[in-house]
Amino acid sequence: MVDVVVDPGVPPEDAQLLRDSRQVLLKMRHGWAPEPRRAISSSRHRMIAAFGTVAFFGVMLGIGGVARGLGLLMLVAIGIPLMIVLFVRNDLPEDEDDDDEDERVAYEQLRWYEGRYVLTEDLDEASARLLARAQRAIATVTTSRVNAEGLLDDVRNGVMLPAQEWEIARLLAKLSALRTKHRETVSQGLTPEVEAVAAPLARALDSSEEAVLARVEALERYAVNVTDAERAFVAHRQIEELRGRLHQYEELVAETGADTFAVPELERLAVDADRLEQALRRSVSSAHEAFGHLEP
Missing domain, CATH: 4.10.860 (DNA Excision Repair, Uvrb; Chain A)
Incomplete structure (x- = not known):
């Protein structure tokens, strides 16, 4: 699971700095700021x-x-x-080591991006599980060979999937914060009047979680289709390799007089290759269709 999810709109260099500065971000979350540089001693x-x-x-x-x-x-x-x-x-620095200076430099850049990143620590347990599911689905797609070979829309994947990850993480962070506060209030005990108001608010939290869950499940359906296409792609490649060596098998059978080896069985490789190619096309088409449901 990625520890820091960054808004895709953040410049790449700053986004990488955010991902690499998790400990500084955690300190900033708790109100930390570096002390001003000291004047001459x-x-x-x-x-x-x-x-x-x-x-x-x-x-x-x-x-x-x-x-x-x-x-x-x-x-x-x-x-x-x-x-x-x-x-x-x-x-020579007097009371400041390299780590302090690195944190100071990071702080000066990172403080401008509050609200543009989400830490796993910002999520409650249920939200963290949902984000992990979304990230696994995205990794399935982005690391697949069908995506690397351009059989999927890799350009749109490169834009849409990070946007989906960010939107899911952002919504889950807001949901987690509000749900935590809601539980703290409810745990103190409610009068009937307050309970009548709190119950609809709790349902609002639940419905929001269901909406985010629908986004995650759409990603997972896309990942399943990509997995199917991946299997068909691998099998198709293997069949093509075998079919490319078919004449060598035929020559060997003819030269050795291995009559028990049925040449027609070898020729079925061509049929299997065609069948797998059609299956690959159907799988890729299904993946494209599933991808369409991710778009807002």
Whole structure:
């Protein structure tokens, strides 16, 4: 089961970042946000002040002709090494490791996509099962050889199936959140007046789940048709391979005088190949018809 379902409208690079950043998204779900980057530390302030002091005295000493050499010596002996240390230290992170910085960068990008992704943690148990069923059906289609060979409408599959997955996940997330709140309220005990209102609302939740279930079952019917086409496709390929070697079998039978081997049985391969080709066409046609029911 995919842990993060992303709105197909999200740019591909950002969508992949969303899928790869599940732990950050979970933290964000609980209100986490990275702390602001810290300003220059007090130790760095002291270093800057020290460098400024050395430079100042170096300049002041350098104003007098006699002391110019001493001022330059102070700058070279103290100021320049201090400046090197300052810049080296400035390049090193103080209280922040690489993981924190990666999470900060991810947060800056991901916070714009709230509402454009669904985590499995957003779903209650029943909804998670429904989403898993939908994803299994979609995987059956997208990984099939008939889809890879272009016997199905692979372009429309590439657009429609992710859209279906997202819509199912989005609706199930809303259903889960509302159903959880509804159960919390009901568990506290209801007066007859409130119960009269709560009962229709519970039925509304049930009918919404049934509507999503109908979407999932439509996907599963499509996947069943694709599975049938897959079996016919594989069998047709195998028969074609055998039929391509038919003359070799016939030659071997003739040369060995194997009269007990009935050549007509071999010739039935041609008939079987035709039959399987027709079955494949019917299966693909049925799959196309089932796919049509997925469209809004």
